[in-house]
Amino acid sequence: xxxxxxxxxxxxxxxxxxxxxxxxxxxxxxxxxxxxxxxxxxxxxxxxxxxxxxxxxxxxxxxxxxxxxxxxxxxxxxxxxxxxxxxxxxxxxxxxxxxxxxxxxxxxxxxxxxxxxxxxxxxxxxxxxxxxxxxxxxxxxxxxxxxxxxxxxxxxxxxxxxxxxxxxxxxxxxxxxxxxxxxxxxxxxxxxxxxxxxxxxxxxxxxxxxxxxxxxxxxxxxxxxxxxxxxxxxxxxxxxxxxxxxxxxxxxxxxxxxxxxxxxxxxxxxxxxxxxxxxxxxxxxxxxxxxxxxxxxxxxxxxxxxxxxxxxxxxxxxxxxxxxxxxxxxxxxxxxxxxxxxxxxxxxxxxxxxxxxxxxxxxxx
Amino acid sequence: xxxxxxxxxxxxxxxxxxxxxxxxxxxxxxxxxxxxxxxxxxxxxxxxxxxxxxxxxxxxxxxxxxxxxxxxxxxxxxxxxxxxxxxxxxxxxxxxxxxxxxxxxxxxxxxxxxxxxxxxxxxxxxxxxxxxxxxxxxxxxxxxxxxxxxxxxxxxxxxxxxxxxxxxxxxxxxxxxxxxxxxxxxxxxxxxxxxxxxxxxxxxxxxxxxxxxxxxxxxxxxxxxxxxxxxxxxxxxxxxxxxxxxxxxxxxxxxxxxxxxxxxxxxxxxxxxxxxxxxxxxxxxxxxxxxxxxxxxxx
Ligand SMILES: Nc1ncnc2c1ncn2[C@@H]1O[C@H](COP(=O)(O)OP(=O)(O)O)[C@@H](O)[C@H]1O
Ligand SMILES: [Mg+2]
Numbered sequence: 001x002x003x004x005x006x007x008x009x010x011x012x013x014x015x016x017x018x019x020x021x022x023x024x025x026x027x028x029x030x031x032x033x034x035x036x037x038x039x040x041x042x043x044x045x046x047x048x049x050x051x052x053x054x055x056x057x058x059x060x061x062x063x064x065x066x067x068x069x070x071x072x073x074x075x076x077x078x079x080x081x082x083x084x085x086x087x088x089x090x091x092x093x094x095x096x097x098x099x100x101x102x103x104x105x106x107x108x109x110x111x112x113x114x115x116x117x118x119x120x121x122x123x124x125x126x127x128x129x130x131x132x133x134x135x136x137x138x139x140x141x142x143x144x145x146x147x148x149x150x151x152x153x154x155x156x157x158x159x160x161x162x163x164x165x166x167x168x169x170x171x172x173x174x175x176x177x178x179x180x181x182x183x184x185x186x187x188x189x190x191x192x193x194x195x196x197x198x199x200x201x202x203x204x205x206x207x208x209x210x211x212x213x214x215x216x217x218x219x220x221x222x223x224x225x226x227x228x229x230x231x232x233x234x235x236x237x238x239x240x241x242x243x244x245x246x247x248x249x250x251x252x253x254x255x256x257x258x259x260x261x262x263x264x265x266x267x268x269x270x271x272x273x274x275x276x277x278x279x280x281x282x283x284x285x286x287x288x289x290x291x292x293x294x295x296x297x298x299x300x301x302x303x304x305x306x307x308x309x310x311x312x313x314x315x316x317x318x319x320x321x322x323x324x325x326x327x328x329x330x331x332x333x334x335x336x337x338x339x340x341x342x343x344x345x346x347x348x349x350x351x352x353x354x355x356x357x358x359x360x361x362x363x364x365x
Numbered sequence: 366x367x368x369x370x371x372x373x374x375x376x377x378x379x380x381x382x383x384x385x386x387x388x389x390x391x392x393x394x395x396x397x398x399x400x401x402x403x404x405x406x407x408x409x410x411x412x413x414x415x416x417x418x419x420x421x422x423x424x425x426x427x428x429x430x431x432x433x434x435x436x437x438x439x440x441x442x443x444x445x446x447x448x449x450x451x452x453x454x455x456x457x458x459x460x461x462x463x464x465x466x467x468x469x470x471x472x473x474x475x476x477x478x479x480x481x482x483x484x485x486x487x488x489x490x491x492x493x494x495x496x497x498x499x500x501x502x503x504x505x506x507x508x509x510x511x512x513x514x515x516x517x518x519x520x521x522x523x524x525x526x527x528x529x530x531x532x533x534x535x536x537x538x539x540x541x542x543x544x545x546x547x548x549x550x551x552x553x554x555x556x557x558x559x560x561x562x563x564x565x566x567x568x569x570x571x572x573x574x575x576x577x578x579x580x581x582x583x584x585x586x587x588x589x590x591x592x593x594x595x596x597x598x599x600x601x602x603x604x605x606x607x608x609x610x611x612x613x614x615x616x617x618x619x620x621x622x623x624x625x626x627x628x629x630x631x632x633x634x635x636x637x638x639x640x641x642x643x644x645x646x647x648x649x650x651x652x653x654x655x656x657x658x659x660x661x662x663x664x
Contacts, residue, residue, distance in 0.1 A: 056547055076550040083551040089544040093566045102562070103552030147548075154552065 005068035007032045007158060007190045008053060013062035015048050015214075022048040024214040025062070030192065030207075032157070035184050037205035037222075038194045041237065045214040046194040047162055053192065054160045055079045066158060082151035083160045087167040089147060090135035096122065096146050097131040103154045121149040125183070141172050148180075152187060159184075161193040165200060177203040198238050202226065210234050227285075232363035235283035242289065242332050244282040248274050256362060257303065258282060261326045266303035267362045274364060281363040286335040288359040291322045294350035305354030308332065310345045324351050393625055400618040417619035427603060427620070434599040437515070437590065438583035441522040445579050446572060448523070449530035453538050456531075470528045481521055481592040488517050488593070513595030521589040526582045530575040537571025570639060577635050581628045600624065 008030040015023040022045045030036045038046040052059050053066075055076040064072050071079050082103075091099050100118040109117075122128055125145040135143055144164055151159055164180070165173045181204045184191045195201050201208050202222050209219035210233070218225065218234045226239050235241040246260035256269045258280060267282060274280060294307055308324040311331070322334045322344075332353045345351060399405065403412035421427050456465045472480060491511035499507045511517070541564055549559035565572075587601040594602065604620045 054551065056550075075556075076547070077553045077555055081551065083548065085544045085548060088542050089548040091545055091549070091563055102549070102554075106553045106558065150548070150552065160551075 005065070006030055007034075007067060008036075008192065009065040010049070010053065011063045011065065013049070013052060013064065014060045015045075015052060015057070016060045022214050023052070023059075026211075026214075026216045028209060028216060028219070030190060032190060033188050035181065035191045035193070035204055035206045037201040037208045038192065038211050039198060039201040039205075039208050039238075040196065040211035040217075042196050044212040046196075046211045048214075049211060050160050050162050050192060050194050053158075054081050054083050080156050081158045081160055082154045082156045084144070084147045084151050084162070084164045086163045087140065087143070090143055090150075092135050094134075095131065096127065096133050096135070096138070099135065099146055100149045100153055102150065117153055118149070121153040122146075124152070124186075125149045126179075140168050141176060144168070144176065148183070152183075156189070158190045158192065161191065163194055163196070166195070166197075173197075173200065174203075180204055210237060212237070229283065229361065230363070232281040232283065232365065235281075235361065235363065240286040240333065240335065241283045242286060244284075244330060244332075246280060246282060248276050248278045248280055250276060256280075258362070260306065261328050261330070263306055264303055265306070265360060267360045268358065270362060272362060272364050274362070278364070281365070282360055283363060284355060284360045286321065286333040287319075287337075288355050289332060289334040289353050290336075290355065291324055291334040292352050292354065293345055294352045304357060304360075305352050306332065307350065307352050310349050310351035311347060313344045322351075324353050396618055397622040397625065400615070400622040402615075405615040406613065406618065417615045418623065420616050421619055421623065424616075426598070427600070430598045430600045430603045433597050434584060434601070437518055437522060437599065438580045440515075440519050441526060441583050442576050442579045444519065445523050445526045445530050446534075446576055449527055449534050449575060450572065452527070452531050453534045456535060457538060457543070469531050472524045473528045477525070477588040478592075480524065481589040484517070484521050484524070484589075485513075485592050488513060513593060515595075515597070517593045517595065518590050521593040522583050522586060525586065525589055526579045529578050529582060533575040533578055534568065534571045537568045537574075541567050570642075574635055577631045581631055584627060585624060 006029040008028070010026055010028040013023055013026045013028075014021070026045075026049060028049075038049060040046055048057075051057055053064055055064075055071065055074055055078070059072055062072075063070055066080050076083070091102065094102065097115070097118055100121055101114040104114040104117060105111075119128070119131065122131060125148050127142060127145050127149065130138065130142065130146075135146065138146065144167075147164070161180075165176055168176065177200050180191075180193070184204070191204075193201075193204060205222040207219060208222050208225045210217040210225070210231075212233060218229065218231050220230075225234060229235040229238060229241075232243065236243055244260050244265075246258040246265070249257045249259045249264060251257075251269065251274055254269050256267050256274055258265050258267060260282065265282065291310070306324075306326060308326045311323045311325050313323070314321045319335050319337050320340070322336070324332045324334065326332065334353055400417055401413055401415065402408060403414040403416065404410055452465070452469055456462060456469075459465060475483075488511045492513075495507040495510050499505050545563050545567075546556075546559045549563045550556070554562060585601065587605055590599050591602045591605070598606075600620065601624065604617060604624075607614065607617055607620075
């Protein structure tokens with residue numbers, strides 16, 4: 001492999017379905033051996049992007065480069081990609097072994113070799129002994145394993161997965177997420193995985209790209225996307241962020257003061273081009289917010305807290321979410337781990353939400 | 366039927382169904398019954414014989430007609446089925462479904478005698494045009510192109526059978542998931558290989574049924590063939606002209622029964638074959654469908 005080129009490179013890619021613009025000038029670059037996740041709301045264009053990389057349709061404009069070659073004009077069978085579909089893509093008239101070996105027999109490998117390689121791959125995905133079954137005799141999770149084996153046995157260096165776990169139930173999805181991650185580490189090829197589920201994305205991804213409305217909103221390491229989202233949309237889609245909107249009151253060096261519900265908040269400017277009077281968005285993850293009863297000690301000027309009215313608490317087992325309403329009706333969630341025997345405040349009582357310096361993030365549109 | 370349904374209502378439905386079918390088929394069964402009677406229609410005494418069938422098969426003119434019928438059926442089937450298959454594939458792929466369906470089913474909406482008369486006039490004009498063109502150019506090879514005969518009959522039969530073949534194939538295709546084709550492409554198959562290895566085996570029962578259907582339709586067809594056939598005779602045209610000229614003879618009964626037997630055997634064969642296949646599939650599924658002995662964490 002040529003180390004200079006990224007394994008997958010998408011340049012100014014657009015795709016229209018009639019009047020629907022499913023992708024708008026997307027640029028993307030994925031390195032060899034990366035586990036890359038395309039995350040976003042459904043209808044955002046993830047599948048379209050993945051299928052364009054796989055060659056299942058032609059881009060309206062732009063290019064796809066795989067392993068340093070322009071492949072936009074090539075059909076799927078001429079590309080160095082393999083693919084796992086959401087569900088029901090196994091060949092029902094063939095056995096499990098027949099499914100896995102199909103690509104190898106197309107490549108005219110000797111029968112014995114096809115068989116050995118297929119069995120080895122089935123063993124790798126944990127389906128040894130299932131060779132002679134038909135797809136309909138397997139559970140959903142097993143069927144997806146067969147799809148994985150069928151794709152991996154081809155020995156291509158890019159694997160595309162379109163919502164591979166979406167048809168599975170929650171527990172199985174969690175287990176298989178980890179397995180996918182381990183499998184990718186073992187085979188070492190590039191995985192591009194499409195999902196709308198952020199937990200799934202966080203579990204498997206080295207890097208995540210957020211796709212919405214046909215645009216690549218933001219990309220970065222999974223941890224960075226979660227902890228330090230650049231864009232307001234990212235904050236709204238990943239994790240559980242509180243979103244506020246306010247007006248810039250002043251800009252002093254690296255510190256911006258934003259008025260939210262008549263209360264000043266200070267936030268790091270992050271080199272963003274903001275000016276006084278502009279409308280901006282603020283985000284803060286719910287686990288970084290602490291709720292305290294309002295004791296009237298008037299610490300409101302510290303710029304790191306907001307006064308409001310306690311409304312309710314929601315018990316979720318592992319965590320407890322307190323909700324505080326601001327004067328304009330915006331709900332702020334404070335999420336805490338662990339049990340507390342202290343009785344919750346009375347609904348309607350005055351409360352204050354506060355956080356540590358640096359927890360609040362500024363976004364401009 | 367569920368456990369709480371009225372058993373008598375259930376039986377009444379069955380009785381109704383049987384009554385309808387028997388009423389419809391009784392005349393045919395009666396013809397078959399007579400065709401084995403030595404003394405023919407209306408005789409007081411019934412003596413079983415296969416003599417009338419023997420007469421058919423000994424009759425050179427009839428055997429020749431039968432050969433024409435079978436050739437027509439074979440050629441029409443060979444041409445119609447791939448066309449219907451292509452049409453069904455196109456239908457699945459296109460977004461303009463209504464026009465496609467309308468165009469393909471249009472022959473069903475036109476009465477057979479009108480359609481064949483129209484074709485007859487069309488071929489006559491075409492023939493005239495070809496001859497005229499040939500005369501102008503001083504060549505004669507085009508003279509036979511639109512002459513009534515085997516080719517024109519086949520064209521008439523294709524127009525007649527293609528809607529049926531299209532619908533039958535389309536129904537089996539409806540169950541096919543096109544992601545399988547994409548999966549095959551991703552495995553390295555060309556479009557043609559993916560169709561042949563993955564899609565075709567799954568729609569094969571529909572294609573076979575469409576073949577059988579087409580054969581039967583050609584075999585039983587009279588109107589279009591008789592108008593478009595030109596010089597030769599088919600089994601049904603002989604049968605009809607016999608009935609019109611000399612009324613029903615014992616031999617006509619045998620011929621009618623023979624045509625029905627062929628149709629029933631073909632359809633029955635398909636039904637039995639389909640039932641056996643699905644039963645075999647169910648039997649194969651059972652023993653292995655038990656949970657595996659190894660870790661079922663994935664199950
Ligand atoms: N074959 C198609 N024809 C027309 N519109 C399509 C087609 N496939 C997708 N779209 C549209 O393109 C947009 C992106 O779809 P898709 O890529 O499937 O999104 P995602 O996978 O993120 O849910 C959606 O608005 C969808 O309706
Ligand atoms: Mg999708």
